[in-house]
Amino acid sequence: MQHVISVTVENKPGVLARIASMFARRDFNIHSLAVGPTEDPTRSRITMVVDGPEMEQIVKQLYKLVHTIKVVEHTPGEAIEREIMLVRVNADTLRRGEILEAANIFEAKAVDVGASTITFEVVGEPARLADFLEIMRTYGIVAQVKSGRIALAKDIKSPARKQKKTA
Amino acid sequence: MSQTITGADILIQALEREGVEVVFGVPGGAILKAYDSIFDSGIRHVLARHEQGAGHMASGYAHATGTTGVAFATSGPGATNLITPLADAYMDSIPVVAITAQVASASIGLDAFQEAHTWGISMPVTKHNYLVTDTSEISSTVHEAFHIAATGRPGPVLVDITKDALAGSIAWSGPSEIHLPGYKPSVKGHPKQVNAAIDMILASERPVLYAGGGIIRSEASEELRTFAEQQHLPVVTTLMARGAIPDSHELTLGMPGMHGSYTASTSMQKADLLIAVGARFDDRVTGDPQFFAPDARIIHVDVDPAEIGKIRTPDIPIVGDAKSVLTQLIDSGATALAHRPLPDRTPWFDQLAAWQRDYPLTYDQDPDGPIQQQYVIDELAKHSPPGTIVVAGVGQHQMWASQFWGFEEPKTWINSGGLGTMGYAVPAAIGAQQGRPDTMVLAIDGDGCFQMTFQELITAAVEGIPVKIAVMNNANLGMVRQWQRLFYNERYAGSELSATNPDVVMLAEAMGCAGFRAEHPDDVVPTIEKGLAVDDRPVVMEFVCDPDAMVFPMIKAGGSNDVIIMGPEDL
Ligand SMILES: Cc1ncc(C[n+]2csc(CCOP(=O)(O)OP(=O)(O)O)c2C)c(N)n1
Numbered sequence: 001m002q003h004v005i006s007v008t009v010e011n012k013p014g015v016l017a018r019i020a021s022m023f024a025r026r027d028f029n030i031h032s033l034a035v036g037p038t039e040d041p042t043r044s045r046i047t048m049v050v051d052g053p054e055m056e057q058i059v060k061q062l063y064k065l066v067h068t069i070k071v072v073e074h075t076p077g078e079a080i081e082r083e084i085m086l087v088r089v090n091a092d093t094l095r096r097g098e099i100l101e102a103a104n105i106f107e108a109k110a111v112d113v114g115a116s117t118i119t120f121e122v123v124g125e126p127a128r129l130a131d132f133l134e135i136m137r138t139y140g141i142v143a144q145v146k147s148g149r150i151a152l153a154k155d156i157k158s159p160a161r162k163q164k165k166t167a
Numbered sequence: 168m169s170q171t172i173t174g175a176d177i178l179i180q181a182l183e184r185e186g187v188e189v190v191f192g193v194p195g196g197a198i199l200k201a202y203d204s205i206f207d208s209g210i211r212h213v214l215a216r217h218e219q220g221a222g223h224m225a226s227g228y229a230h231a232t233g234t235t236g237v238a239f240a241t242s243g244p245g246a247t248n249l250i251t252p253l254a255d256a257y258m259d260s261i262p263v264v265a266i267t268a269q270v271a272s273a274s275i276g277l278d279a280f281q282e283a284h285t286w287g288i289s290m291p292v293t294k295h296n297y298l299v300t301d302t303s304e305i306s307s308t309v310h311e312a313f314h315i316a317a318t319g320r321p322g323p324v325l326v327d328i329t330k331d332a333l334a335g336s337i338a339w340s341g342p343s344e345i346h347l348p349g350y351k352p353s354v355k356g357h358p359k360q361v362n363a364a365i366d367m368i369l370a371s372e373r374p375v376l377y378a379g380g381g382i383i384r385s386e387a388s389e390e391l392r393t394f395a396e397q398q399h400l401p402v403v404t405t406l407m408a409r410g411a412i413p414d415s416h417e418l419t420l421g422m423p424g425m426h427g428s429y430t431a432s433t434s435m436q437k438a439d440l441l442i443a444v445g446a447r448f449d450d451r452v453t454g455d456p457q458f459f460a461p462d463a464r465i466i467h468v469d470v471d472p473a474e475i476g477k478i479r480t481p482d483i484p485i486v487g488d489a490k491s492v493l494t495q496l497i498d499s500g501a502t503a504l505a506h507r508p509l510p511d512r513t514p515w516f517d518q519l520a521a522w523q524r525d526y527p528l529t530y531d532q533d534p535d536g537p538i539q540q541q542y543v544i545d546e547l548a549k550h551s552p553p554g555t556i557v558v559a560g561v562g563q564h565q566m567w568a569s570q571f572w573g574f575e576e577p578k579t580w581i582n583s584g585g586l587g588t589m590g591y592a593v594p595a596a597i598g599a600q601q602g603r604p605d606t607m608v609l610a611i612d613g614d615g616c617f618q619m620t621f622q623e624l625i626t627a628a629v630e631g632i633p634v635k636i637a638v639m640n641n642a643n644l645g646m647v648r649q650w651q652r653l654f655y656n657e658r659y660a661g662s663e664l665s666a667t668n669p670d671v672v673m674l675a676e677a678m679g680c681a682g683f684r685a686e687h688p689d690d691v692v693p694t695i696e697k698g699l700a701v702d703d704r705p706v707v708m709e710f711v712c713d714p715d716a717m718v719f720p721m722i723k724a725g726g727s728n729d730v731i732i733m734g735p736e737d738l
Contacts, residue, residue: 010349014298018290025291060473066295066315069349 002031003055004081004151007046007062008070011037015044015067022065028058034148043069047150074151084123084147086111087133090140091118099139106132117142172339174302174332175204178266181309182210184342187237189601190266191215191224195241196281198268200333202239213601213630216622218245220594222252223620226261227598230581231556231608233386235262235316236598242268243281246327247288251588253323254292258585259407260384262321264312265289271331272300285327294322302335307343314345319352320471321384352470356487361495364442364466364483365503368398371440371464373515376400377423377452380407380584381445381469381489388412388577390493391444397500399509401519403431405446407584410574420519421528424452425722426566429526430519432720432728435460437518444468445489448478449585450725458727468492526720526733528570537713538688540564540639543695544571547609547637550695554579555607556599560592560616562646564639566718568611590619596634597627607635607699614640614668621674627705628679634705635698636680641712642666649717653738675707684709 009015016035023030031049038045050058055073062071074081087108091099096118103110103120106128112119122132126149133141172180178201182190189211194202205212215221218240225236240249246267256263270279286298295315297308305328312324368374382391388411395402395418403423404411412419423431435441441463446452453459456478467474467481468489475484485492530541544567557572559565559582574580581599583591596610617638627634639645647662675682681701685694691710698708721732732738 014286017287021290056476057473060476064471064473066347066350 001053002049002051004074004079004149005048005050005059005062006072006074006151006153007048007068008038009044009046009065010067010069011042011044012067016046018065018067019046019062022061026057026061028052028054028061032146032148034150036150047148049149072153074153079151079153081125081149081151082123083126083129083149084121085129085132085144086119086121087136087144088112088117088119088142089136090116090142092116095139099136102135103132106135108132170339171336173200173204173336174305174328174334175200177302177305177339178309178328178333179204179208179210181306181342182237183208185309185313186234189213189228190237190239191221191228191598192239193218193221193241193245194239195245195268197242197270197330198239198245198266198333200330201266201268201328212239213597213626213632215594215626217620218248219251219590220597220620220623220626222249222263222265223255223588223591223594224598224601224623225263225265226252226256226259227558227581227595228602229256229261229263229598230595231578231599232602233578234602235264235313238263238265240265240267241281242270242285242330243283245281246285247283249325250288250292253289253325255583255586255588255591256323257292257294259583260321260380261323262316263323264309264316265323265325267325267327268333269298269327269329272329273331275329285325289325289327292323293325294320296325297327299326299328299332302332302337305332307345310342311345311347314347315350319350320381352488353472353486354488354491356468356485356492356495358495358499360483360485361492361499364485364496365499367440367464367466367483368400368442368500369503369507369510372510372512373438374398374400374440374442374512375420375434375438375463376402377405377435377441377443377446378402378408378411379405379444379446382408382411383577385445385470385489386577387445387490387493390490390497392416394493394497394500397497397504399512400442401434401516403427403434405449405452405584406569406582408446409569409580410577413575414573415575420523422569424449425454425724426570426718426720427452428528428570429720429731429733430522432722432731433522434519435463436728438463440464440466442466442468443481444493445470447474453478454722454726454728458729532688534688536688538685538691538710539716540567540641540710540712541571542688543637543639543685543691543710543712544568544611546691546695547611548572550692550699551609552607555609556581556603558582558592558596558599558608558610560610560612561587561589562613562616562644563641563649563716563718564611564613564645566646589613589616592616593620593634593636594623596636597623597632600627600632600634601630610634610636612636612638613645614638614642614664614671615644617671618664618669621678624675624678624680624705624707632705633702636705636707637698638671638707638709639712640668640671640709641714641716642668643714645714645716646718648714652717671707671709680705680707682707682709684711686711
C-alpha cells in the first residue's frame with residue numbers, strides 16, 4: 001500500500017541526505033520523492049510516496065530528525081496530488097494521427113517530434129498518468145520519466161468542499 | 168567597541184559556557200588552532216592515545232557524571248577513529264559532543280590531505296551533526312549541539328568545523344540564541360494516559376516493572392523506587408539499568424534477557440502487565456518478540472516516541488521523560504489508592520520467591536581448579552568500597568559482572584549495551600574516573616577487549632587517573648568460544664588468543680601502572696588486596712581464568728524466552 005506524505009523541513013543543507021540516510025538505515029522504501037521551496041523561504045516541503053506497512057514508524061522516525069517540522073500523511077481523496085511525466089512513444093507516420101488523438105483526450109502535449117517518435121508531456125493526477133501510459137504501451141514506449149508526486153492537503157474551508165459536504 | 172575573535176577562541180569559550188571542564192582528544196593539523204586556544208583556557212585536555220579511546224572516555228565521563236562528555240579529533244583519520252564511540256553512545260543514549268576539524272572549506276571535495284566526509288560518515292551514528300564552514304556560526308552551533316545531546320533522548324552530536332572557520336576572525340557580538348523549530352522533546356506524559364496506566368496497574372495481578380537505561384539517563388531512580396513500592400511492583404533492571412533500584416531491594420528481580428536471571432526473564436513471560444519505563448524491548452531482552460511476554464498488556468513510557476510501538480504495540484503509550492512521568496504516576500497512584508486497595512498479589516510474589524529459591528545465580532569455585540570469573544567478581548565486590556563504579560568490556564566477563572555484582576546505586580554500572588563494543592572498558596573507566604575522582608572506578612575487562620584499547624593505560628598513568636582494571640584472562644574470546652561450543656560443533660575458529668597472551672603485569676608496568684597476577688584461586692584475594700591498596704598509579708590485576716567456563720542462564724539468540732538453558736545439563 002502506498003502512502004503520500006508531506007514533510008515540512010528546515011531549509012538547511014543536507015536535509016535530504018538525512019532523510020535518505022534514515023530511510024536506508026531503517027529499511028524503509030521510498031517510491032518517489034519531490035523536494036522544493038515553500039511559501040516560507042526558511043522551509044522546504046518534501047512530498048514522498050512510501051511503500052510498506054510501517055507508516056507509524058516512518059512518521060515517527062521523520063519527526064525524530066532535528067530539522068523536521070511537520071509530517072502530514074495525506075488521506076486519499078483529501079489532497080490535491082500532481083505529477084509531471086515525459087513519455088517518448090514509437091510513432092511511425094502511419095499511426096501518428098491515432099496517437100495524437102489519444103493524447104488529446106489526456107491533454108498530453110506533444111513537446112518533441114522525431115523521425116519515428118513523439119514525446120509527450122502529461123501533467124495531472126497520478127492515476128491519469130498511469131492511464132495514459134497504459135494506452136501508449138500499445139504503441140511502444142521508448143523512454144519515460146516522472147517528476148515524483150507533489151501533494152497539498154485540500155483547504156478544509158474551501159467553498160467547493162463545503163458544498164460537497166452539505167450536498 | 169568592536170573586538171575581533173578567532174573561531175577557535177569562540178569554540179573554547181562556547182565550551183566553557185556549557186560548563187565543560189575536560190575534553191578528551193588527539194590533535195592534528197586541521198584542529199591545531201583549537202588546541203592553541205585550549206592551551207590557555209581553564210579546560211583540561213586529556214591526551215588519549217587513540218581517538219577511539221578519547222570517544223569512550225567522553226562517554227564514560229558522561230555515564231558517570233550525568234553530564235555531557237566532550238571529545239576532540241582532527242580531520243580525516245582522527246574523525247573516522249571516533250565513529251565507533253559515537254555509534255556506541257548513540258545506541259546507549261549517552262550525551263557526547265564530538266568536535267572534529269575539517270579541511271579548509273575551499274579544499275572540501277578535492278580529496279585534500281586528511282579529508283574525510285565526516286558529516287556524511289557520522290550521520291547515521293549521531294543524534295544530529297553539523298558541518299560549520301563559517302566562523303560566525305561556531306558559537307550557536309556548539310550551543311545547539313549541547314542542547315540536543317543532553318535533552319530529550321540523549322545522544323551524541325558531532326560538530327565538524329573547517330580549518331578556515333577555526334582560524335578566521337570576526338567581530339564578536341556575544342553568544343547567539345539557538346533556533347531549533349523542529350526539536351521539541353516531550354517531557355510530561357499525557358495526564359489521561361497516566362491515569363489510565365494507574366487503572367491498569369491496579370487491575371493487574373501479575374505486574375512487572377521493566378526498568379531500562381532511560382531511568383539512569385533521566386536520574387529517576389528515586390521515583391522508580393517510590394513508584395514500585397507504592398504500587399507493589401516487582402522490578403527487572405535491564406543491562407543498561409543495573410543499579411536503577413538497589414539489587415538488595417526486596418522488589419528487585421535482577422536482569423532479564425539472554426543472560427538474565429531465571430526469575431527476571433520468566434516473570435516477564437508470565438506477567439499479565441509490563442510497565443516499561445525508559446526501555447526499548449531490545450532483542451537481548453525479548454528474544455523472539457513473537458513469544459515475548461505473551462499474556463502481558465503493555466504500558467510503555469519513553470521520551471522517544473519512535474521507541475513506542477517499534478517492537479511491541481503498547482496498550483497504553485506514554486511519551487515523556489522517565490522522571491516526569493514516574494512523578495505523575497506516583498501522584499495519580501496516590502490519589503487512586505486513597506479510595507481503592509492494591510490488589511492481592513500474594514500468589515504472584517510467592518511464585519517469584521519460589522523461582523528465586525529454585526533458580527538462583529550460582530557458581531562453583533573448586534579450591535584447586537581454575538579460577539572462575541564469578542568468584543573473582545564476588546571477591547572484588549566484597550573488597551571494593553560501596554558506590555564503586557564498575558565498567559565492563561563486552562563478553563562473558565561483562566555478563567558475569569552484571570549478574571554477580573550487587574548494584575546499589577545508579578551510575579555505578581557502565582557498559583556498552585547496545586553496540587557491544589569490545590575495547591570499551593579501559594577508556595570508559597578512565598573517563599568515569601576523571602569525572603568522579605573521589606570514587607573508585609573498577610574496570611572488569613576480558614583479555615580480548617583489553618587488547619583492543621590497552622594503549623590508554625599510559626593515558627591513565629600520565630594524566631594521574633588512578634583506575635583499577637581487572638583483566639579476566641581466559642586466553643580466549645570467551646563469548647565467541649561459548650557460542651562455538653554450543654552452536655558450531657566446538658570448532659573454535661579464530662577465537663583462541665594464544666595461551667601466551669601478552670604478559671599483562673609487564674605490560675602494566677611498561678605503561679606506568681602497577682601490575683599483579685593471580686593464577687590460582689588462593690591468589691585471588693591477595694591479588695585484590697594488593698591491587699586495591701595502590702593509590703598512586705593505575706592498577707591492572709590479571710586473573711588467569713577457566714577458558715571453558717560458560718555463562719548461564721542463556722536464552723538462544725532469536726529464541727523464545729520460555730526456553731532458558733540453566734546450565735550444560737540443559738543442552
Ligand atoms: C569490536 C568488537 N569486535 C568483535 C566483537 C564480537 N565479540 C563479542 S564478545 C567477543 C569476545 C570477547 O572476548 P574477551 O574480551 O576475552 O571477553 P570474554 O568473553 O572472554 O569474557 C567478541 C569477539 C565485539 N563485540 N566487538
